[in-house]
Amino acid sequence: MKKKEKSEIGGFAANSLIIPLAAVLAAVIVCITVLTMSVNRTSSDLTDLMQQTNEYQRLSKNMQGSAMVLSGTTTSFMNSPLVGPPGQQQVNVGPLRAYVAELKEHPDQRGPEIAAKFKEMGASEEVQGYIEAASQDAEQMRRTEEYAIALILYDHPLYDLDLLEAIPTATLTDEDLALTADERLEKAKKCILEGRDYSQCKSNLAANIDKCTTTFNEEFSDQAEDGKKHISTLRIALWVMIGVLAIAMMLTFMAFYRWIIGPMRQYAQQINSDQVLKRRGAIRELRSLVLAHNDLLRRRNKLETILRTAAETDALTGLPNRYSLERYALEIDDDDAPLAVMLFDVNFLKKVNDTQGHLAGDQLLRTAALCIRESFSSGTLDNCYRFGGDEFAAILRDCNEEDIKNRIERFNRNLEREKISVSVGYAYTDEIGEGRFKRLMALADKRMYAEKRAVHKREEILGSEE
Template sequence: MKKIRIQRVSIFDIVITLVLAVVFIVLSVRGTGELQQMQTATDDYIRCETLARQLQSGSDYLVEQVRMYTATAQREYMDNYFEELNTTRRRETALEYFEENYSDTDAFTLLKSAMTASQNLSYTDRYAMRLVAQATLADSTSWPAEIQSVSLHESDLNMSDADKLRKAQQLVSNSQYQNMRDDVTSKIAESMDALIALTRSRQGGAAAVFTDVYRKIELCAAVLVALMLEICIMTRHLVVNPLKKYGESIQKGEIFPVIGAQELQELALTYNEVYRENQETQKLIRHEAEHDALTDALNRGSFEKILNIYENGEKPFAMIICDVDIFKHVNDTYGHATGDQILKKVAQLLTTTFRSIDYVCRIGGDEFAVIMVDVKQELDYTVRDKITAINDELSNPTDGLPAVSLSVGVAFTDRANPGESIFKDADKALYRVKQNGKHNCDFY
């Protein structure tokens, strides 16, 4: 199976993610721009529609004021007319905006034509208001300058005031005037239609680009989701599951399975090597902690632990305490090196003579103990035979070492009249042997 390095995969995923992030940013900026264009086109249309209606309302307002003035001859209507014409200037404001922003469009051309038609109406309006002013206002100096500049036809000057009023009313209400007014409204409506078409065109272009951007964003999102799924699956398969297995192995005290990403496999191999070395080291440390360095028998600490376990247990056992006779004499005569060899020999004989399930311990300088498990008092002859065999070999050496012997005291868990402890009872039996010539085995 090809090994997969998480580092390489992660670098690849990071690169792809960064590329997608850049694409997202570019597409988002572009999409935002196109959306802004759509919004701008809509806002422009709303403003243009408002201004077009403003031109229409300005034109209508002038018609309304001139008609009211010709109908009532009240000066305020004429003043309102010229305030709109010279100060408010709704028509001119609307046209100026269109000329500034849409001078090359059909909407502006039509609106300009509507403005021309509206201005043509103004000529008729001023002539009609001059007739009314001529008939009703004696002081011509108070007339607006635009009215003063109007020259009446000779025939109109000679009319009576009543005829002048009637003609003024006819001028602003006849079919010709109404047709001119309808022409203004028609051109404004056509301008609005052209504006709607222009807006839809702008919105349509922006919408097409925005749709394309949106689809690309969807594609990038799908790739990103697939990338995330790939990362999740690979992480679970190559990292999470192996780590779970490693945790289980640690709990069980086992080596790691070599699975997952290459980095984890290398970690597992390293851990397993260290684990095996540590196991060997632990065994060595444990052996050194539990055994006597000279004889390799169990030491005093191990003896006490084992004795405590069996004393608190229910299984029968025998406590065998052994002393090497004349050991001090051997040390003084032959030296400590020879004494050490004697101790090693005694430990070896005890180990090979007793069973592998029994515990051979060195509990003092020349003092040994054997915990013989699963035996009762009725098998005391077995212990005696083993000690006799050991003493025969120690007393008749063939290895060049001086002859020695063992004094042995034994106590069984099912002994009669047990004392304070099985160890003390065995020690009492040992004491009797020493008192009676040594080189023997006695039972409590």
């Protein structure tokens, strides 16, 4: 916009108001977004940490529980390794089946597997140290159990081959093999029931599991406390930013209302009243719109007549359209003068469109309009109308039946000259008495379609004869 035009319009540009406000709002929104993401991320980290701690606890308890189940079944076996009367005693397979079942059902609860999972999950070195020690204790207990079972099974073989293949046993030394069967049985019982090393492993296992649990719980508490403090700080900052955003939005609304919304409401009232708009108290862009509106208002007044004429005229034929027909009908409905309504329908328009193209169809409509105008015009085009796709009408005032027939004869001659077919139906006031225009239209329409059906029937007969 040129400087001279700006000085004439006055006011300040919207950019000088919107850009600073948008920059402030954008900065505040970015801060709020970052703070919200930080709160969510910290909360998610705390949730992950809690889940990890629960998983540590589950795994450590599973290792201890599995070791205790194996120890319990082994102890039960050692208390009663043989069943049956003397001389016919056999191995007590019940505890051994329970032992094997625990090994098969929970292979992932062995000490080395649990220790590997702790390391994979990123446990601290202190926690890994305790869990590794507990794993060694559990493995030492399992080796002692397998050794004691092997001492008994050496002298009392299993006849259950599946159980024999499934149960793990240790290799006996030459010293063990040199013992008698009763000595080996007694040694096996002492390893489990009275063995100090075995009992110490059980105690160490429980102690290391407790230390491991206490350590990762303390680590979780420390990290959770730090996370909560961080979240609290972030939330305070977030509320501050929300307050700043609320103030910025309030100032933005006030500015928009003062320089944009208020003037626009005033302009809306003036536009509804069809007034010339005034340019006071608005931004430069609205003032430009005011000038443009006022200019358009002046042009509208000049073009209104032209637009009304265009709205009431059919563009293809130049005849008045349906709107003009309905408006004219309202004007003459209470008139007592004799009245006739002529309705026309162009025959075979669809056939022409399908076979020769729509340009030929348009030309057919223009030709039909010319024939109607030449035959029924009263000196102006106001009494001939196109009110549908292929439908036309003509209204004759102060006419009689003889005059109507003469015009129809003239119309038929014009159709023969142009070599086109148009069905026509008419009705005049002497036929209906009261009711006027609508009843005339209905009667003329009925007669027109009767003629149209006759024309098409003749066409079908001629077509079949050919």
